[in-house]
Amino acid sequence: MPGDQTLPAERLxxxxxxxxxxxxxxxxxxxxxxxxxAAADGLATIEWLNENAGQLFSFALSFLLIANFWLTHHRLFAGIHRVTAGLLWLTIAWMFTIVWLPIATALLGQLEEDAGQKVLYIGTLAMTSLVMLLIRLYVLRHPALHDIPRPRLRSGLVADVVMLALFLLALAVAVLFPAVGYWAMFLLLLVAPLHRLLVRQE
Structure with missing residues (x-):
């Protein structure tokens, strides 16, 4: 897709x-x-649930996070009708972080908790948020590609910045305070109230 040539967004x-x-x-x-x-070892259902509690938690958490990332992406792209090479490659970068998350999730559920595991898992989530922020900035600067109102885009940018900052804060807390661990992810519950507060002050 050379130069400023655009293509319909539907295939992307x-x-x-x-x-x-x-x-x-x-x-x-x-x-x-x-x-x-478990079947080969003759385990009962409750024994399987107990043995795999960590994996079940990491599966549910990652499933919900990917669903949230997709909803954000879906809502933005609903108003995008054309794509450039730049937007195409940014979206591919976003998809890369999504595809990598099952690997980070498997490490979270099966290995002993350590700093590297936290960096890989929470860092992947932060990277997904960062690429989403870059996509929204790109869309904001290329109005010919979409019909999204500028105030809505700016509001989305605020939400992206807040989410990225909270992922990075959660990562720092999880690494610096091992006893807290992945409970630091509950900081993400602050996204909505902080977003409302910041948008109100604009």
Whole structure:
């Protein structure tokens, strides 16, 4: 796609939707394998649930996070009708972070908790938020590609910045205070109130 040439956005939207659906499906594969192992070992259902509590939690958490990322992406791209090479590659970068998350999730559910695991998992989430922020900035600067009202784009930018900042803060807390660990992710509950506060002050 040379120069400023644009293409219809529909194929990119469909591609992104398919990639997200596959990534969400991949999250369950480690648990599927553990069911076979449990059957071979003669474990009862409650024993399997106890043995895989960590994996079940990481699966549910990552599933919800990917769903939230997809909703954000879907709402933005609903108003985008044309794509440039720049927007195409930014979206591919966003999809890369989504596809990587099942690997980070598997490490979270199966390995002993350590700083590297936290950097990989929460860092991946922060990277997804960063790329979403870059996508929205690109869209804001290329009004010919969309019909999204500028105030709505600016509000979305504020939400992206808040989410990225809270992911980075959660990462710092999780690494610096091992006893807190992944509970630091509850800082993400502050996204909505902080977004409302910042938008109100504009």
């Amino acid at each position: 939207k469909a591609f992104a939707d398919a990639v997200v659906a596959i990534a969400m499906t991949l999250l369950i594969l480690p648990l599927m394998e553990s069911v076979g192992d």
